[in-house]
Amino acid sequence: MSWIIDHLWLIPAVPFAASLVILSLSKLRRKSAVVLAITGQVVALAMSVLAFLLTLQTQGFRVIQNFTWFTFGEQTLRLGFVLDPLAVAMLVMISLVGLCIFVFSVGYMAEDKNFTRFFAYMSFFSGAMLGLVIANSLLLLFIFWELVGLASYLLIGFWIERPSAAAAAKKAFITTRIGDMGFFLGMLWLYNRSGTLLFYDGGNGCLESAGLALLGASATFIALLIFCGAVGKSGQFPLHVWLPDAMEGPTPVSALIHAATMVAAGVFLVARVYPLFSLGAINGVTSSLTVVVWIGVTTALMAALIAIAQADIKRILAYSTVSQLGLMMVSLGVGGVAAGIMHLLAHGFFKALLFLGAGSVIHGCHGEQDIRKMGGLRRFMPVTFMTYAVGMMALSGVPIFFSGGWTKEEILHATAHWPPSHVPYYLILVGVVLTALYMTRQIIYVFFGNPRAAAERAHESPRVMTMPLIVLAFGAILLSAVLTPAWPWLHGYLAGEPTYVDVARLIQPMLFVSLALVSAGVGVGFWIYRKAGTQDGGRPAEVDPLEYAQPALFRFLANKMWIDELYARTVISFSWMAARFSDWMDRYFWDGLVRGFGAIGQLFGIFTTSVDEHGINAGVDETTAGARGLGRVMSTAHSGQIQTYLGAIAIGMLALLLLYAWLA
Amino acid sequence: MTPTLQVFLIVSAALFSIGLLAALSRRHAIFILIGIEMMLTAANLNFIAFWRFSPPAQQPVGVMIAIFSIAIAAAEAAVGLAMVIAVYRHYRTTNVDQLDQLKG
Numbered sequence: 001m002s003w004i005i006d007h008l009w010l011i012p013a014v015p016f017a018a019s020l021v022i023l024s025l026s027k028l029r030r031k032s033a034v035v036l037a038i039t040g041q042v043v044a045l046a047m048s049v050l051a052f053l054l055t056l057q058t059q060g061f062r063v064i065q066n067f068t069w070f071t072f073g074e075q076t077l078r079l080g081f082v083l084d085p086l087a088v089a090m091l092v093m094i095s096l097v098g099l100c101i102f103v104f105s106v107g108y109m110a111e112d113k114n115f116t117r118f119f120a121y122m123s124f125f126s127g128a129m130l131g132l133v134i135a136n137s138l139l140l141l142f143i144f145w146e147l148v149g150l151a152s153y154l155l156i157g158f159w160i161e162r163p164s165a166a167a168a169a170k171k172a173f174i175t176t177r178i179g180d181m182g183f184f185l186g187m188l189w190l191y192n193r194s195g196t197l198l199f200y201d202g203g204n205g206c207l208e209s210a211g212l213a214l215l216g217a218s219a220t221f222i223a224l225l226i227f228c229g230a231v232g233k234s235g236q237f238p239l240h241v242w243l244p245d246a247m248e249g250p251t252p253v254s255a256l257i258h259a260a261t262m263v264a265a266g267v268f269l270v271a272r273v274y275p276l277f278s279l280g281a282i283n284g285v286t287s288s289l290t291v292v293v294w295i296g297v298t299t300a301l302m303a304a305l306i307a308i309a310q311a312d313i314k315r316i317l318a319y320s321t322v323s324q325l326g327l328m329m330v331s332l333g334v335g336g337v338a339a340g341i342m343h344l345l346a347h348g349f350f351k352a353l354l355f356l357g358a359g360s361v362i363h364g365c366h367g368e369q370d371i372r373k374m375g376g377l378r379r380f381m382p383v384t385f386m387t388y389a390v391g392m393m394a395l396s397g398v399p400i401f402f403s404g405g406w407t408k409e410e411i412l413h414a415t416a417h418w419p420p421s422h423v424p425y426y427l428i429l430v431g432v433v434l435t436a437l438y439m440t441r442q443i444i445y446v447f448f449g450n451p452r453a454a455a456e457r458a459h460e461s462p463r464v465m466t467m468p469l470i471v472l473a474f475g476a477i478l479l480s481a482v483l484t485p486a487w488p489w490l491h492g493y494l495a496g497e498p499t500y501v502d503v504a505r506l507i508q509p510m511l512f513v514s515l516a517l518v519s520a521g522v523g524v525g526f527w528i529y530r531k532a533g534t535q536d537g538g539r540p541a542e543v544d545p546l547e548y549a550q551p552a553l554f555r556f557l558a559n560k561m562w563i564d565e566l567y568a569r570t571v572i573s574f575s576w577m578a579a580r581f582s583d584w585m586d587r588y589f590w591d592g593l594v595r596g597f598g599a600i601g602q603l604f605g606i607f608t609t610s611v612d613e614h615g616i617n618a619g620v621d622e623t624t625a626g627a628r629g630l631g632r633v634m635s636t637a638h639s640g641q642i643q644t645y646l647g648a649i650a651i652g653m654l655a656l657l658l659l660y661a662w663l664a
Numbered sequence: 665m666t667p668t669l670q671v672f673l674i675v676s677a678a679l680f681s682i683g684l685l686a687a688l689s690r691r692h693a694i695f696i697l698i699g700i701e702m703m704l705t706a707a708n709l710n711f712i713a714f715w716r717f718s719p720p721a722q723q724p725v726g727v728m729i730a731i732f733s734i735a736i737a738a739a740e741a742a743v744g745l746a747m748v749i750a751v752y753r754h755y756r757t758t759n760v761d762q763l764d765q766l767k768g
Contacts, residue, residue, distance in 0.1 A: 640764030
């Protein structure tokens with residue numbers, strides 16, 4: 001069983017291999033593609049579970065596998081894989097949720113002609129994500145980070161004939177790239193100060209005491225730079241603009257990448273390099289962690305507000321994801337690392353469930369995505385409705401049975417005891433109410449009331465799509481068994497502490513607070529939206545109740561607080577100007593210079609030609625004329641007359657005789 | 665009264681000059697050949713004169729040379745005449761002024 005430790009690299013390698021093989025298949029081999037993808041995922045899941053069982057043996061389990069990539073001069077570049085509770089929990093979640101989504105996609109993408117390419121890209125993403133969580137080196141993690149970003153780009157723009165999808169893919173990649181710049185700078189700085197990028201290396205890793213000691217005050221800046229990467233990838237406040245647009249991709253993509261896994265990579269990164277953030281903490285607070293908290297809480301609240309005014313079923317869930325990620329960041333920032341990761345794991349399950357449910361709804365309504373055109377679907381799509389309700393309750397934080405409730409409670413608990421300020425705690429409370437509110441709104445619009453427009457011809461989805469929904473719903477409920485305060489097994493597992501069962505801990509003040517908040521949220525939501533979609537008093541049917549009551553506020557929220565437009569006016573227009581300037585420079589200035597040099601060369605050529613023509617050629621012509629003239633003169637001696645030759649001989653002989661006589 | 669050596673040499677030189685003049689100034693090919701023969705004769709005369717007026721020797725050296733020279737002259741005349749005939753057959757003329765194919 002322990003061979004898995006020596007072969008950790010197999011876990012990402014198997015889905016990668018499946019992806020490569022699928023890419024080499026023809027478009028028509030759909031069944032082979034599905035078999036390969038799902039087999040790869042199942043194998044990855046089996047290995048993850050094996051690894052998980054291994055880690056149960058000891059408390060604080062951590063196994064390292066480092067290897068050298070190459071050496072340059074005296075320095076070597078080493079990479080490695082690590083197996084610890086954090087990594088293993090993520091592995092199991094990613095492979096299990098991924099498997100459910102793959103199965104779902106078989107039904108959802110059945111009519112798409114690029115079916116095989118879809119599974120190739122999904123397998124590629126799966127391999128990259130699995131590799132990311134077990135990476136022991138910041139560089140290796142960055143490599144997988146970028147691969148995951150590439151997979152996201154390919155999958156968001158999967159429907160290549162749609163310009164909106166291509167634009168969204170480009171936006172996603174560029175926005176996350178901005179974050180990755182910060183990540184890369186932080187990585188460089190870290191390597192400079194501590195001399196290693198390995199996390200754990202027998203005491204010398206950059207997250208271990210010897211490595212951290214080398215950092216000193218720069219740890220804060222390094223942590224913040226690395227946090228930039230997390231901000232981009234997890235859609236936190238300034239760089240959140242790509243996530244809602246990423247809904248242009250197929251719904252399984254939204255479920256896998258933009259709900260459960262890739263966006264979780266940012267949160268995972270903060271948890272992974274937590275020792276950097278918490279270096280020199282006074283009472284559990286450092287400046288970098290404070291930044292994380294404030295950005296997280298801003299994101300959580302902002303996204304929850306925007307979600308209330310959205311009309312696209314997937315957009316609501318996208319903003320919900322952004323909001324929940326903000327919540328996770330807050331949790332990490334206030335010191336509740338285990339709580340944040342637990343929420344990440346639970347969120348993976350129920351957000352994937354919600355997205356797949358939304359996919360099922362879209363499939364059932366023949367492609368309609370506007371919730372104002374749906375309604376009363378609980379009669380037509382009962383299984384989808386039940387599982388969606390489970391997901392909604394988990395997300396809203398209904399306690400006792402649903403995992404989301406317990407994890408949210410833990411986060412509230414941790415935030416309430418944050419020394420610097422109680423403001424995040426109050427804002428999170430507002431966020432919890434808003435979450436329940438917008439989810440209630442969505443569920444009422446989609447599943448309750450009378451069927452509108454697209455819902456009239458709705459049908460339940462096939463079993464290949466509803467089975468994963470049921471599996472995920474069960475997962476969302478059963479996960480709460482290890483999350484309750486009565487037996488906080490998962491908390492203890494992640495934090496490396498022993499745990500015991502104590503039912504008395506079930507009754508806690510926070511439990512009642514959260515119960516009250518959720519009920520408030522659901523109640524208010526029900527009261528505001530109970531007549532949504534139908535005529536009510538002076539409000540026409542298609543106008544949202546909130547819009548009718550507060551049109552200006554609603555428009556502000558529905559337009560995403562005009563942040564995209566702000567960016568377009570400032571950053572993007574600046575880039576456009578720079579691009580136009582560069583183009584002008586290139587076209588006229590540099591090109592002119594090059595042409596100038598070319599002209600000089602041409603001048604030289606002209607000069608040479610004329611010298612050649614009039615100087616050298618003329619000289620040669622004159623010389624040849626002279627030679628020809630001389631030849632003409634000399635050829636008169638060749639008269640062909642014998643007597644002339646004889647006469648010459650006679651004269652020569654006479655001259656010789658005279659010479660001889662004169663000499664003698 | 666035998667004439668002195670100088671007389672013979674003068675006669676020989678005169679004969680040679682006449683022969684040369686004939687070879688250089690006649691247009692007909694055969695006349696040129698006659699001129700050449702005369703030059704050869706003059707050379708023969710020279711040999712004999714020197715032999716006669718030198719101390720008596722064992723062998724008749726001058727005579728032998730003269731006889732060889734006459735034989736060679738005869739052979740050469742034959743060849744020359746043959747060439748003249750060949751040229752006449754080809755160019756239909758014996759006028760050496762018209763044989764200037766090697767003019768360059």
